[in-house]
Amino acid sequence: MKKVRCAIYTRKSSEEGLEQDFNSLHAQREACAAYILSQTSEGWTMLPDEYDDGGLSGGTLERPALRRLMQDIEGGRIDIVVVYKVDRLSRSLLDFAKLVEAFDKTNVSFVSVTQSFNTTNSMGRLTLNMLLSFAQFEREVTAERIRDKIAASKARGMWMGGNPPLGYQPDGRTLAIVEEHAGLVRHIFARYLDLGNVRLVTGALASEGIIAPERTATT
Template structure:
């Protein structure tokens, strides 16, 4: 069975052209959605995926109607492949029920993997350069060393509760809890 999927991002757009193209392609059931392609929580998409069976083919008017993210698109392709279903994009002439269509999706997947690897390499190089300059990655601590020592002292002596110390320094109580847990775990005193 051919299952069609049509999507628009805003209410002022219309799915009529997509639906007409999907019907002329032979889609027996068409799922229409009004949601951003960047969102994963699209109810009609998930309803369609739940109904996909082996031998079915999911048809879209254009690739970006299914997903705006290449990573998400490839994940959807994996789900369809695991279900034994195919995929067809009318505009880009991609049809994974054919050898050429499967090759095209593999080429797209290879480029996506290449892009992920390049981002990973650039990130590692940037972190190494920052470390060489003495900079450490991650968020800056909410509390200075002096403030951390004061929190430990105030809570340790019973002068303040952890919640009161958090309010005093304007941080989340979980920040104080982590600080106290680290202090108990290491057993070291925070030195100024």
């Protein structure tokens, strides 16, 4: 029988109670360990490494134990990630989708012991696909809102960021004229009116040694 290496991941949002001899992280680990033991006939074995994040939010992926877990997954040392509940891994659908994508690349399954969620079977994968569909919907709706807001702001004459055009500099939500560049801009337009061709204007400016002035970005 093939040995299936299982890693338990636990997380608690607040630090309250972590100093106790038996806290939430221990309770989660015990429940996960019991579930793995119940699957011994399938070859499941619990890895001794502990991946515990105490006092850290599930809204971010910047967690020490989670980073170690992902490194071990990439290193091919884990076959199944076992958690007490789905939200112990992540409270963000977008982050959850990123994690599952990383799991898929290394053929790692994901199991929640208190919910009907197990990607080692077809029903669990169906549930996962539904969650990822909602995650994609959330991303697309958010992107649409941002695009609509930017378009509406631009229509009101507001500056929405990016590289300002030559002759201007950001001034809050508007653009202010840079006087030392304004003369150059007027000269370029005047040359275009004379020559009527952008390529000819470019060549003329190059021959005259006129180049774009240096500008320092905010970064």
